[in-house]
Amino acid sequence: MLEFDEQLYLLIGDRLLHGSLPYVELWDRKPIGLFLFYAVVRMLGGTGIIQYQIAATLCVAITGSLIWAMARRAAGPIASFGAALCYILLLMTFHGTGGQSPVIYNVLTAIAAWCAFRSNDTDSPARIARLALIAMAMMGTAIQFKYTPVVEGMFFGCYFLWRFWRIHAPIAWTVSVAMAMILVALLPTIAAIGFYAATGHLDAFFQANFLSIFQRHPFPAQTRGGQETLTVTNGLWIILLIPVAIAWRWFKRRSDEKPDFPLILGWIGAALVGFGLLGDFYDFYFITVLLPACILIAPLMRPSRVGFALGCLLLFWPMLSLPSYAFKTGLYQRVAGDLTTAIRPYVQDRCLYVYDGPAVLYLLTNSCAPTRFIYPDHLTNPTEAPALGVDPAAEETRLLATRPGAIVTASSPPIPHVNPATQQLVRAALARDYVLVARVPSPDRIFYVWALRSLHPGPSPIRGASPNMPF
Structure with missing residues (x-):
């Protein structure tokens, strides 16, 4: 990372x-x-x-x-x-x-x-x-x-x-x-x-x-x-x-x-x-x-x-x-390890979708991807919208319809502006079909792991979890 x-x-x-x-x-x-x-x-x-x-x-x-x-x-x-x-x-x-x-x-x-x-x-x-x-x-x-x-x-x-x-x-x-x-x-x-x-x-x-x-x-x-x-x-x-x-x-x-x-x-x-x-x-x-x-x-x-x-x-x-954390060892290894552990149970038979987070999680979890736009910035950055060869909102709708086993989001985007169309589609899917199962802090932001509700019945294990959490 x-x-x-x-x-x-x-x-x-x-x-x-x-x-x-x-x-x-x-x-x-x-x-x-x-x-x-x-x-x-x-x-x-x-x-x-x-x-x-x-x-x-x-x-x-x-x-x-x-x-x-x-x-x-x-x-x-x-x-x-x-x-x-x-x-x-x-x-x-x-x-x-x-x-x-x-x-x-x-x-x-x-x-x-x-x-x-x-x-x-x-x-x-x-x-x-x-x-x-x-x-x-x-x-x-x-x-x-x-x-x-x-x-x-x-x-x-x-x-x-x-x-x-x-x-x-x-x-x-x-x-x-x-x-x-x-x-x-x-x-x-x-x-x-x-x-x-x-x-x-x-x-x-x-x-x-x-x-x-x-x-x-x-x-x-x-x-x-x-x-x-x-x-x-x-x-x-x-x-x-x-x-x-x-x-x-x-x-x-x-x-x-x-x-x-x-x-x-x-x-x-x-x-x-x-x-x-x-x-x-x-x-x-x-x-x-x-x-x-x-x-x-x-x-x-x-x-x-x-x-x-x-x-x-x-x-x-x-x-x-x-920054001071650049000289500390093990910080991002811990973040990647915690995210991988949280994701793996939900991607055995389904794909992972990293809406916003480390793309390396696809590799670490050995998971398939529900879209060919596996770099989060491509679907979330409005600057990229006309350059993909597809409509980002249509592609977001299609990939969410495959019901990924786990979705990764973050507390704040790495860019000042995000594509509101794709963001709203993900927020609606999380509120309807997913439950928050992990909250992993990193030096610069917090990552959230959401599991498909049918794969994790019951309430969220995260205290104060809400489908309307900002990301």
């Missing part, structure tokens, strides 16, 4: 191994590569929870090592180590302590960026071409974890073409390599499209992957403002240091220096464009920007009084900005 999103990724990865097809039987708009990654992790055994966290840790370790290597081109070993450590620790402030998609695909972006940096060290067209193809393969794969890295991929592709121009490579050679680069970058996406076309589900694939993101309602001003404030607050010091680092690098340039400065400057610009591309400003989207930003600011943490002060500020900021 580290984060909402990775619970969904693990759940879809698990159900994919059992034959369920993403976008057709399990709806989300993330690319298929992310779910395949979690499916592979799920094959490692256990519940997959510890396994995906270990896999994410390895990705962070490799990314941190590459940050150190790239920062070393403009900074000393101590400052570069500080930059790598800064990335790892700041992940905590951007909800990146687990398996968020940028935590995973940043390692691919870092490899591509390393290839671009290495291209500055050679004038061999063949060598640059090999590096370019590796970089495009990495970015093409990253795009199948999330589509926004396409901006960085396009920048790296253009940068390699600029390198060919700088070394006066033949035009015909440059064009042929450019075509190969485009093909390599598009291969993973072409493979995904080809698979869904072959299985007859291309329409579902396109609706989820390419259409739904543009069909959503705009976020309310309150929501967007909250996103922007949270991102700026969490990344305050590194955001402030980006223009300082750009100015410092500009004035420190040498005439004989390899062209690393335009590369890092263009890369962070592309990352910022990708961050704002969809109009969402969730703080964990900023993890993509965090990668080049830490490399950019590395020289500022050079061994000096100012560098030491900046390093301390950046490295201690995560501990100051995180």
